[in-house]
Amino acid sequence: MKPSDVHTLPDGVPEALEAEGIAEFYPPQAAAVEAGVADGESVVASVPTASGKTLIAELAMLSAVQRGGKALYIVPLRALASEKKAEFERWEEFGIDVGVSTGNYQSDGEWLASCDVIVATSEKVDSLVRNNAPWIGDLTCVVSDEVHLVDDSGRGPTLEVTLAKLRKINRDLQVVALSATVGNADEVAEWLDATLVESDWRPIELKMGVHYGDAINFDDGSQREVPVGSGQKPTAALVGDALDEEVDGKRGSSLVFVNSRRNAEAAAGRLGDVTAKRLAPDEQAELERLAAEIRDVSDTDTSDDLADCVRRGAAFHHAGLASEHRSLVEDAFRDRLIKCIAATPTLAAGVNTPARRVIVRDWRRYDGEFGGMRPLDVLEVHQMMGRAGRPGLDPYGEAVLLAKDRDTMEELFERYVWAEPEAVRSKLAAEPALRTHVLATVASGFATTREGLLAFLDRTLYASQTDDDDRLAEVTDRVLDYLAVNDFLERDGDSLQATSIGHTVSRLYLDPMSAAEIVDGLREGVESAADAGSATRRSRPSGDAEVPADADAGFATASDLAAEADGDDATGGDAEDGDAEDGDAADGPTVTPLGLYHLVARTPDMYQLYLKSGDRQTYEEQFYERETEFLGHAPSEFDDVAFEDWLAALKTARLLEDWASELDEDVITERYGVGPGDIRGKVDTAEWLLGAAEQLATELDLDGDVVRDVRAAKKRVEDGVREELLELTGVRGVGRKRARRLFEAGIETRTELRDADKSVVLGALRGREKTAENVLRAAGRQDPSMDGVESDAAASAAATAGSDGEATDDGGQATFGDFS
DNA sequence: AATTCGAGTCTTTAGACAGCATGTC
DNA sequence: CTAAAGACTCGAATT
Numbered sequence: 001m002k003p004s005d006v007h008t009l010p011d012g013v014p015e016a017l018e019a020e021g022i023a024e025f026y027p028p029q030a031a032a033v034e035a036g037v038a039d040g041e042s043v044v045a046s047v048p049t050a051s052g053k054t055l056i057a058e059l060a061m062l063s064a065v066q067r068g069g070k071a072l073y074i075v076p077l078r079a080l081a082s083e084k085k086a087e088f089e090r091w092e093e094f095g096i097d098v099g100v101s102t103g104n105y106q107s108d109g110e111w112l113a114s115c116d117v118i119v120a121t122s123e124k125v126d127s128l129v130r131n132n133a134p135w136i137g138d139l140t141c142v143v144s145d146e147v148h149l150v151d152d153s154g155r156g157p158t159l160e161v162t163l164a165k166l167r168k169i170n171r172d173l174q175v176v177a178l179s180a181t182v183g184n185a186d187e188v189a190e191w192l193d194a195t196l197v198e199s200d201w202r203p204i205e206l207k208m209g210v211h212y213g214d215a216i217n218f219d220d221g222s223q224r225e226v227p228v229g230s231g232q233k234p235t236a237a238l239v240g241d242a243l244d245e246e247v248d249g250k251r252g253s254s255l256v257f258v259n260s261r262r263n264a265e266a267a268a269g270r271l272g273d274v275t276a277k278r279l280a281p282d283e284q285a286e287l288e289r290l291a292a293e294i295r296d297v298s299d300t301d302t303s304d305d306l307a308d309c310v311r312r313g314a315a316f317h318h319a320g321l322a323s324e325h326r327s328l329v330e331d332a333f334r335d336r337l338i339k340c341i342a343a344t345p346t347l348a349a350g351v352n353t354p355a356r357r358v359i360v361r362d363w364r365r366y367d368g369e370f371g372g373m374r375p376l377d378v379l380e381v382h383q384m385m386g387r388a389g390r391p392g393l394d395p396y397g398e399a400v401l402l403a404k405d406r407d408t409m410e411e412l413f414e415r416y417v418w419a420e421p422e423a424v425r426s427k428l429a430a431e432p433a434l435r436t437h438v439l440a441t442v443a444s445g446f447a448t449t450r451e452g453l454l455a456f457l458d459r460t461l462y463a464s465q466t467d468d469d470d471r472l473a474e475v476t477d478r479v480l481d482y483l484a485v486n487d488f489l490e491r492d493g494d495s496l497q498a499t500s501i502g503h504t505v506s507r508l509y510l511d512p513m514s515a516a517e518i519v520d521g522l523r524e525g526v527e528s529a530a531d532a533g534s535a536t537r538r539s540r541p542s543g544d545a546e547v548p549a550d551a552d553a554g555f556a557t558a559s560d561l562a563a564e565a566d567g568d569d570a571t572g573g574d575a576e577d578g579d580a581e582d583g584d585a586a587d588g589p590t591v592t593p594l595g596l597y598h599l600v601a602r603t604p605d606m607y608q609l610y611l612k613s614g615d616r617q618t619y620e621e622q623f624y625e626r627e628t629e630f631l632g633h634a635p636s637e638f639d640d641v642a643f644e645d646w647l648a649a650l651k652t653a654r655l656l657e658d659w660a661s662e663l664d665e666d667v668i669t670e671r672y673g674v675g676p677g678d679i680r681g682k683v684d685t686a687e688w689l690l691g692a693a694e695q696l697a698t699e700l701d702l703d704g705d706v707v708r709d710v711r712a713a714k715k716r717v718e719d720g721v722r723e724e725l726l727e728l729t730g731v732r733g734v735g736r737k738r739a740r741r742l743f744e745a746g747i748e749t750r751t752e753l754r755d756a757d758k759s760v761v762l763g764a765l766r767g768r769e770k771t772a773e774n775v776l777r778a779a780g781r782q783d784p785s786m787d788g789v790e791s792d793a794a795a796s797a798a799a800t801a802g803s804d805g806e807a808t809d810d811g812g813q814a815t816f817g818d819f820s
Numbered sequence: 821a822a823t824t825c826g827a828g829t830c831t832t833t834a835g836a837c838a839g840c841a842t843g844t845c
Numbered sequence: 846c847t848a849a850a851g852a853c854t855c856g857a858a859t860t
Contacts, residue, residue: 078837103838123837131839155837260833263850319835344834364848366833373833373848509838605838613831681836691839735844771845824859831852 001030008038008063010094026052028199035195038063042175042194046185048202049386050354053178054087057143060176065096065116069140073119076146078102083351085119101128122159127509129165130444140174142166147177147188148379150461151424157433160426164459165446180383183423191464204389205396208417211238212409216400219417234402235267235361239340240274242357250393252356253333256342257384259362261318267342268309268316275313275339283337287311290332297324298676300666310338317343320675348384358388358399363416379421426462429472432604434479435512439488443498443506450480450494486516504699508692514603518693519700521599521631525591526703591706593713595629597656600689602649609651611644612673619647622654656686660716662736683717690714728753732778738765745795753779762786763795
């Protein structure tokens with residue numbers, strides 16, 4: 001069967017597909033067409049990665065649009081949303097408009113309504129449904145990519161409930177679910193009333209095997225000699241071997257999966273030795289350029305280490321990388337410039353990065369709940385192995401596990417090579433998942449009674465998988481109690497209704513538990529502010545009498561210590577603000593940024609930082625020093641679990657405070673043991689939660705000061721600056737660094753900037769004319785031209801002094817970058 | 821005397837969605 | 846009930 005056999009596509013599309021080289025459909029694609037994907041029929045396609053799933057989705061969506069409909073493509077990751085959008089945009093010449101909607105980025109709302117195909121994350125779709133996006137009702141076709149993720153306890157329930165809601169809104173909705181090969185695709189198909197298309201077929205052969213001794217033993221019985229030199233690690237031997245084998249003049253790249261970030265970095269460092277020896281001269285030059293670009297992304301150790309690997313042809317990849325790092329590495333690997341990536345599972349789930357050889361080095365991963373190292377799921381290992389084989393480059397892909405003895409080899413064959421993937425099971429019947437979805441379901445009118453709610457939940461995968469209806473009802477009742485107690489819902493006899501605040505929580509996409517924590521915390525903040533100066537102090541354990549009872553002394557000690565220890569003064573100033581306000585509580589707030597950061601950090605919506613050894617003591621001390629700033633009730637220090645959580649949240653809050661005190665990225669990454677990507681993640685989440693807190697405070701009509709404090713704390717974390725720079729960072733083109741330099745040069749407000757002496761502005765911005773002109777224009781200056789203006793010496797001196805070490809450190813690079 | 825090597829011990833441990841309204845150095 | 850790699854530490858051997 002071929003594209004022109006499908007008569008439901010828009011004119012020209014079959015020809016375009018054939019022009020792309022699709023002379024004949026792959027067997028799973030043909031099966032899907034026979035099942036009616038292009039005729040509006042629902043289909044579940046459970047097929048290996050890279051076997052043409054996307055085309056199945058495209059056939060469904062394009063034919064749906066041709067019939068006058070509208071299609072939605074649901075992805076699990078934001079990065080995949082942009083990838084898919086770019087892919088679908090090639091249909092624009094046939095009149096198909098493509099839009100994206102994620103938390104990060106979204107096409108204009110009105111345009112979205114006019115789009116034919118919309119790509120969005122599952123959470124975003126859920127949110128759009130909650131907020132009654134007008135176009136949801138127009139959908140005729142929904143594609144759910146990677147549906148097997150309904151098995152995920154954190155995010156699976158969202159996908160499940162969202163699909164149920166979409167199907168309820170439009171009874172004739174065509175659902176196309178794309179899944180990795182799983183143990184029970186039939187159950188998924190049954191749930192969605194869809195035809196199942198199941199296949200093991202791959203366009204590129206995948207050889208799976210286990211390396212043991214001096215050879216890879218493949219599943220087809222063949223062997224490949226890969227001797228491990230003395231003092232050499234098997235991984236290095238395998239990477240080198242792949243690179244030495246040329247097929248059509250193309251050398252083999254490798255992907256190595258390991259179980260921790262640290263292992264990824266260490267392995268990449270070692271593998272750099274292997275790749276560096278095998279680079280062509282032109283590649284070396286190219287890699288040097290790439291390394292410089294990577295180093296430029298962020299001034300941190302992670303960035304430097306990555307650059308060092310990359311210049312030798314290897315790289316590591318994990319969630320601690322800045323997103324720019326990630327895409328630079330991914331792109332260079334796809335362009336075959338980087339020969340080998342050592343990665344954590346980020347890469348297995350993310351954007352498409354195929355390699356000739358995939359090495360699953362670590363097949364066990366630490367799991368705290370399990371209490372040790374736990375073998376990875378078959379599904380997960382298969383996902384990694386599925387990355388083997390680059391279409392058009394490799395005749396086959398090789399996926400290799402490592403065994404150090406014969407027994408392990410047998411076990412690995414048994415456990416992964418021959419094994420069927422696990423069945424996917426719904427995780428909906430857990431309290432945290434239901435808490436949020438029950439509220440949303442009631443708030444957006446999908447159910448108005450307990451029975452209606454249960455009837456709706458009966459449309460989920462969970463219900464179709466369980467025989468025990470009581471369990472769901474039982475958890476639902478517990479959740480309803482919780483929501484009623486916290487005033488998110490009202491129960492009147494049998495009927496359920498969301499309160500005004502309940503609606504807000506649902507709309508803001510908050511976990512109700514986060515909302516309850518935030519509301520409690522803010523209320524307490526207001527009360528203690530009203531309670532001028534007599535902020536309640538918690539009692540200390542008896543041995544701690546030497547800690548000054550006076551708040552001012554306590555803060556001074558804290559900040560002095562911090563400043564001394566780090567050799568910079570950024571923390572000091574912030575604590576001083578606290579001093580002034582705390583000492584004069586009669587007309588100042590007792591709601592400090594740290595208090596707010598801590599409040600949002602201990603919410604279930606914020607992913608906690610891990611307390612390392614020594615951290616416990618550090619943050620316990622800070623707990624007592626900053627005690628008055630916390631909003632809400634601190635747990636007793638004898639309640640070990642709760643207290644530790646509180647301290648972990650304090651660590652997160654301190655990170656945010658440091659960021660909002662203009663501490664340099666490298667200092668923060670070092671102090672908290674995180675990567676640049678983690679800082680961005682924390683800051684993003686805090687921004688979102690503080691934005692939600694602001695709206696909750698407004699909605700509850702809390703004291704105006706609190707709203708103002710929340711907004712200021714949010715702005716500070718958003719821009720990464722202290723209070724006094726907020727006005728300057730409001731100017732386009734002025735971020736935390738430039739604002740500080742301008743401030744040091746005596747320019748403190750937008751007006752002062754607009755009317756400032758040009759030479760002072762130029763000096764403060766390190767003599768970069770173009771930048772200075774843009775900044776002045778953004779500030780509203782009529783004649784921003786810098787022609788013939790000389791840098792003011794005092795201003796440029798002040799600017800460099802303000803950012804000391806860093807100026808000498810990257811000065812050369814910054815100038816260099818300026819010319820490009 | 822400084823440096824290197826190695827055995828034994830200690831420490832640490834993956835990932836990442838969401839509101840709203842626009843733009844870093 | 847469960848692991849393993851890397852970082853660190855300390856002491857001995859080497860240069």
